[in-house]
Amino acid sequence: MAKRRASDAFGDERQTKRIRAPVTDRLSKLSDELILRVLSFLPLSDLIVSERYDPRSLKTNAGDSQLWKALYYNRFVRPRASRIPGIRDSGIPADSLHFSSKLSRWLDDESLVKRGKETNWKRQYKLRHNWSRGSCIVSEVPVAEQASIPPVLVQMHESTIYLADQTDGLRASSSKADRGMLSRMPLSDRGKGTGNSSPTALAVDTSSGPESTNVAICFQDGSFSLYRLDHDTSAFSHQYTHEPSSNGMLTAVSISYPYLVTMTATQILSVYKFETQQDTESENDILDPPRLLQSLHSHTVWPPLTLSIRPSASNILVSIAYSLPTYLSGWTVGIQEMRMTLSGEIVSTRLASAIDQHFRPLVSSIPSTSPSGTSTPTTPAPFTYSEANQIHSKPTSLSYSHPYLLVSHPDNTLTLYMVSSTAESLSISPGSRLWGHTSSVSGAHVGGRGKAVSVSSRGDELRVWELEGGFGSAASRRKLASGALSVQIRPERRADMDCLAAVAARRDGFGLALDLEDGLDEIGVSRGWVGFDEENVVVLREKGCGGQALMVYDFS
Structure with missing residues (x-):
């Protein structure tokens, strides 16, 4: 019997094998403009994968700032723009708000687009994405080995x-990756x-320039006392101390140079104005004593409270938001605005x-903070019985950044109030529980x-x-009801190694570093302060061993 040829024996199997065509690099022959055009049609997941492939032109163009700027706009800016009343009520579909690279300004883009600096839009997208998911890395910065009194x-x-x-x-530290002392x-x-x-x-002037x-x-x-931090030299200078x-004791302060507002424990509010420095003076010279513009007294302002100053070209607006005890409803909030000329x-x-006519505060009337004992009647805002009846306990904290007034409670909830301030009226909306x-x-x-x-009293949530x-x-009310307004x-x-070294340098054989070697300590309480910026959330915690530390949550 004649033997079959190998080609006959395995012919069927070889025909079933797929012949791989040689990979042809056609993208590298295109110009960068055409590559960017092609990449602009890719979804986010494919664009990220494209950065891992050769040729180099594809990897470089996949990280182009304009591509990520368009993605940032479509995900984070356009949804906000579609909620603007003028656009929302006009019936214009959100899809029609196309991205245009020629537009130089967006809604509140001051933190993104800065003069003299190029914005890394891919980094901004990643940062905003991490915020939306609550994804971050936590590190611990030591503050004190023992709790201080006052804190x-x-x-x-x-x-x-x-x-x-x-x-x-007084200390200043960077919240960047190095966490160094400035x-x-x-x-x-x-x-x-x-x-x-x-x-x-303690108060920081948020209206200060980039130099100091x-x-x-x-x-x-x-x-x-007034101090100034020079950002070029990273050094404090003492500017002035008031006798x-x-x-009595001062409990609150706000500054927008040259204006400064203080509040005492006896509810006396004082407004000061520093004289601006002459061009011939040095920045390190001691300032002249400020001029007292107004000294106002009240009997209805209860802590927690917060002060704010909003200066303009023609006048200054001093606001004080505070807690207010009431009959039946327990506690509510109040706010007073004082509009002054530049001369005081x-x-x-x-x-x-935030109470209606059926509820009264514990005092017989609600006078405004005013000089010489004069008062201004209250203009109450609408407030339903069901909402007023829910607020039984005294607020634990109060934060006001116009128009948002946020109050926290010991019953695991917060209340948001919207403040409306026009030339004719001032009002506070009914509170919405969070x-x-x-x-x-x-x-x-x-x-x-x-x-x-927001942070829990245990400091772990x-x-x-x-x-x-x-x-x-x-839509907002549906998000409120479904609990979709917040992310944990x-x-x-993971502890930051630089922080470990900083602790070891000052602990002398004991302190927070011993706890950090085994990871972050879960035993501790929050001191009630929480702050954040574009990249970080910072919480002051008191450890179980008595020491204090700053927990830095880095979203970058």
């Missing part, structure tokens, strides 16, 4: 954390007659509270665009809230 004061602005206490003085200044060198009083309030930042500190003896006052004369003063926390809320902070962060626009629309921050449990 450490903390504020945050432009990626810089400011701390003040009696032991370590500057430090003792508070004992404030001047004669100030003694060794403890700091009780003004910081105001109030003290238990009624004095206050102690017989009015009061043009108008208005007061509003649910999501599983334990008492000790602190919350709201930004100007309605972004807020943080939530990010998107409150923009309030709850006037049906779920960090990776």
